[in-house]
Amino acid sequence: MGKVRVRFAPSPTGYLHVGGARTALYNYLFAKQNQGTFVLRIEDTDLARSTEESINGVLEGMEFLGLTWDEGPYFQSKRLEYYKEAADKLLAAGRAYRCYCTPEELDQMRKAALERKEDPVYDGRCRHLTEEQRAELEAQGRTSVLRFKADNEGETSFDDLIKGQITFDNKQIDDFVIWKSDGMPTYNFGVVVDDALMEITHVIRGDDHVSNTPKQIQLYHALGYPVPKFAHVPMILGEDRTRLSKRHGATSVTQFRDEGYLPEAMNNYLALLGWSYDDSQTLFSMDELIEKFSLERVSHNPAVFDIQKLQWMNGVYIRDMDIDQLYIRVLAQWQKAGFLSENPSEEEAVKAKAVLKELQSRVKLLNELDEAAYYFFQDEVRYNQAVVEKILFKPGVADILSHLLNELLQLKEFTEENLEPIFKATIEKFDCKLGNIMQPVRVAVTGTNVSPSIYPVLTLVGRARTCQRLRDAVEMIKANEKGE
């Protein structure tokens, strides 16, 4: 095998969706594994859809996932001269011709064919137009497109690296358009010219291109280009088993990034969506994926995107991360939330890391870290009213909290070791269970009944804030008693 060259060729739709991301990933892995070249090419021949903004969406997604390309990005809109040259070649060789049919006429022809229960393929009526007829049509002001004179006899087949041999009857292939009246090449034409000129050896792309492949192969032949190998990756579906789209919720990589997913988890999950190694292994680093990925083991059938599993995997990566790493990842968002200053002091960093250590096994997304951590860094506590009523507004709670408050104020050092005996003593004094003390304290200090272990929570919140919150809670309870 010569030097491997693969490409990812998205059309700019405003964002990189997970299906595209997975295709990009597979291309990337295949390139790296074979010391090949990974080319990025933007297929922006649809003038209406291609904007700079939507191109950035794609690039951002790629960068987030760390799928760095070795060449490009190339833009088809800037390569018109190459397509023109190839089209002229076809025209000169008699393998292409001008067609003057209007979209409306074509539409009618299709409908008529369908009614006659025939295949809705173009009938090639403009194939044999004479010079005079052409001149006349042009005099009428008709615009024209360029059609490829397809081979309608025999079969076209190729050996797909994932699906195996696939054969098409050439009767299905009509004289398709290669050049649009707006002056742009069509997709099928652009890909072929570019893949050939860029010397792409392996075309790894979505399943939805299978039926385009025979057309493209005919084009390769007509143009005298060598035909690359093809590998068609099955689609990703939503829960309802239809093609994954926006209405299934988050599908864009940047959106996942904004929701707190890690690129490592995304890559790992996406790699496994349609590919498996030996099935006892589910966690793969990028290096392992590069080493172990293979097209042969890519599944033949479409896969349903399972957000739950992605979420679980993200949690695994968060848990496995060392605290310094986690701190770096969360720094910006915590600064934005006001938990950390612009240039955090050593003291701030130490505290933040200690908080992260407590929270690490309790979140699945980076974003959850904001809500889970705010009470360590801010004075105000957001009380969950239902929980307050259930746990704080119970007889005797005010006494316990008041007692605890006094004890805590007298403590020499506000440490976990010193906290424990106080709680133990309080159990005895009030003759109750640990839970009867812990839970009210938890609610008073965190505003809710769910938090990390109480001793670390208290020490990290600090004596001042802890005591203040205990006082506030006692008052809240008393106010409630009066009100009733």
Next chain:
RNA sequence: GCCCCCAUCGUCUAGAGGCCUAGGACACCGCCCUUUCACGGCGAAGGCACCGGUUCGAAUCCGGUUGGGGGUACCA
């Protein structure tokens, strides 16, 4: 309609004729750990779409049915 592809637990999958009374992971349920919630540990439940072949023997091979996906554009 026509063409192409596909078919193992709810989901992602292992399985390439006997190793399968079908294995793993997520989700779900139960138990343990535990001051709460997570994490962790243990366990349960759950599937070869159907019908015919081939074979001593089929989840695995063949045919059909059904079901799903994709395509059928001057979109990519």
